[in-house]
Amino acid sequence: MNPLRNTIYNCKQATFLIEKKQIKKLSFREVIFLKIHFIQCTVCKLYEKQSIAIGRLVRQLFHDATQKPETHLGDDVKHDMQERINEELNKN
Amino acid sequence: MASENQRPDPRQWVMAHADYLYNYALSRLNNEEQAKDLVQETFLAALEKVDKFEGKSSERTWLTAILKNKVIDVYRKKSSGLRPTEDVKEAEHDQQDFFDAEDGHWNVNNRPKAFGVENCDPLVDKEFNHILQRCMQKLPALWMAVFTMKHIDDATTDIICTELKVTQANFWVIIHRAKLNLRACLQKNWI
Incomplete structure (x- = not known):
């Protein structure tokens, strides 16, 4: 088997580098690998687009969870929580 | 909502921050009971070191940092890095x-x-x-x-x-x- 086929066309390796790239600067070798891989692999190109978009959507989801919360603690739960705090405060 | 750089006021904590902290924990743990417990623990832990609060960050940021560490503790307990679960x-x-x-x-x-x-x-x-x-x-x-x-x-x-x-x-x-x-x-x- 042609060793080049085994490396440069390896989508598992390419997606690994696509993930790494979003966190850390790739080495020169890795950059070249991805560039060549993308020339012939539209699937991995699509993967990169989706991967970046998913990262953005997840951040948005977590941001909204605290900024526009849909779940609230019940008044009784909150009351108990404040009571516990007051108890501690009154100890001093 | 507490303003920045003020002395913390524990008697207002629940009203001001409980929902925020609860949703922070819930989004990371997906467990209502656990999230609620962590919020309560966060308030109590914060009380213990309230004297050390320097007002460099907002009260909420400070409380969130305490909660964040508690969430990481849960992650750590749930997963062992050594053997695959x-x-x-x-x-x-x-x-x-x-x-x-x-x-x-x-x-x-x-x-x-x-x-x-x-x-x-x-x-x-x-x-x-x-x-x-x-x-x-x-x-x-x-x-x-x-x-x-x-x-x-x-x-x-x-x-x-x-x-x-x-x-x-x-x-x-x-x-x-x-x-x-x-x-x-x-x-x-x-x-």
Whole structure:
């Protein structure tokens, strides 16, 4: 088997580098690998687009969870929580 | 809402921050009871060191930092970095189908297809977010921990590896696998 086929066309390796790239600067070798891989692999190109978009959507989801919360603690739960705090405060 | 750089006022904490902290914990743990307990613990832990609060950050930021550490404690307990747990084994098994074992090409059935997220306009859809949440919940505890610490909290790789006791090499493998699984789950459930 042609060793080049085994490396440069390896989508598992390419997606690994696509993930790494979003966190850390790739080495020169890795950059070249991805560039060549993308020339012939539209699937991995699509993967990169989706991967970046998913990262953005997840951040948005977590941001909204605290900024526009849909779940609230019940008044009784909150009351108990404040009571516990007051108890501690009154100890001093 | 508490204003910045003031002395903390524990008698207002619950009213001012409980919902915020609760949702912070809930989004990371997906367990209402656990999230509630952590919020209570956070308030009590904060009380103990309230004298040390210097007002350099807002009261909320300070409380959130305490809660964040408690969430990491839960992650750590749920997952051991040394031996693969059942959930990890299962998720890894699902992944064997993604690529050809021989040449690393995408297998035909698992190849990425366009399913809407790749368009630039932000896809703000309740139903989509629901699926996204469900897909995240399916990730093994350790993967979820690494994923959220990196992508949401912007923790450095070194901190994540130390806190969760994973090696650098394993860190990258998890980052890769978590996204592969999440993407596949979204494609499967959203199309």
